[in-house]
Amino acid sequence: MASVAKEWREIPGRYNLKxxxxxNCGRIFFPKRDFCPVCRRQSLGKIKEHPVSRVGEVFxxxxxxxxxxxxxRMKPYAAAMVRTDDGVxxxxxxxxxxxxxxxxxxxxxxxxxxxxxxxANGVIHYGFKFVxxx
Numbered sequence: 244m245a246s247v248a249k250e251w252r253e254i255p256g257r258y259n260l261k262x263x264x265x266x267n268c269g270r271i272f273f274p275k276r277d278f279c280p281v282c283r284r285q286s287l288g289k290i291k292e293h294p295v296s297r298v299g300e301v302f303x304x305x306x307x308x309x310x311x312x313x314x315x316r317m318k319p320y321a322a323a324m325v326r327t328d329d330g331v332x333x334x335x336x337x338x339x340x341x342x343x344x345x346x347x348x349x350x351x352x353x354x355x356x357x358x359x360x361x362x363a364n365g366v367i368h369y370g371f372k373f374v375x376x377x
Contacts, residue, residue: 260353260371262331264293271295273331297353298376299327306342321345325353325373339374350376 262273266289268282273295304323321337323345337345338356351373358370 260295260297260327260333262293262295263290265290271329271331273333295331295333296327296329299325299331299333299351301337301345301347301349301351301373302326302332303347304337304345306345323351323373325351333371335370336372337374338372352376 260273261275262271263275264271265279265282268279270279270281271293272279275292276290278290302324304321306319306321308319319342321340321342323335323337325333325335327333333353335353337351338354353371354374355369356372358368360367
């Protein structure tokens with residue numbers, strides 16, 4: 244389990260879809276990795292920060308009809324695995340789309356949106372979601 248401090252340090256990378264790229268095999272990872280799980284190279288100058296493409300296509304999706312209390316006002320909603328244009332698989336919510344019009348292969352782009360908040364007067368948490376690319 245990650246520490247709270249580490250979670251806060253990683254927020255800018257999550258908001259901006261920053262991953263890492265292995266300079267040895269060329270694979271891109273999101274979230275960031277300290278070593279390449281493909282070629283097992285350690286971070287000895289071979290793992291570099293790398294921006295992940297913000298556009299891609301729906302690889303698969305599901306519509307969620309029964310959600311935890313924190314998502315009650317969003318029900319039903321769609322969650323998808325998106326393959327970005329640089330080949331990275333990213334999971335996120337699909338928004339601003341009719342649920343019956345979602346298709347495998349549909350072009351989408353990541354946008355920054357409100358995820359939730361800690362109570363009525365609490366901290367608002369932001370993150371990326373995916374919208375249809377126009």
